[in-house]
Amino acid sequence: MNKLQLIERLRQDAGISKPQAQRVIEIFFGSMADALARGDRVEIRGLCSFFVKEYKSYTGRNPKTGAKVRIKPKKLPFFKVGKELKERVDCVTCNAEEN
Template sequence: MNKAQLIDAIAAEANLTKADAKKALDAFVKSTTDALKQGDRVALVGFGSFSISTRNSRTGRNPKTGAPIKISAKKVVKFKSGSELNDIVQ
């Protein structure tokens, strides 16, 4: 499902116009992004939670030459699904 299909599904499920559904989705994405930037965790009970995790630096290999390269530490976004979502999907 891409963004346009998600907007269509939200509009149909919530009985909204596509424009209102797009605004709602954009607001959710912006709010979630802003919270994660500040280091907060975003938890949606039953669905899952978004959080920031730090990936340590490590040594990798250049696939073309095989030479070792240093991969820097960085922050990554993690999503952990909630139990209700897991039960529905299985």
């Protein structure tokens, strides 16, 4: 499912206009991105959580030349699946294999 499909599903299920549904999606994901940019954790119970990992500076290698390269410190967002989602996906996979 992509963003446009999500907007359409919200529009249908909530009975709102497409611009309203689009605004809701923009607010939702924008708020999540803002929270992660501040270093906050975002948790959606039963679905997933997002958090930011910080990496210190380290020495790496250029794979093409083999030369040592200093890698700057960085922060990266991570996704962790929730227990209920994990079970739901696994259950769907099991049911498909049984049939």
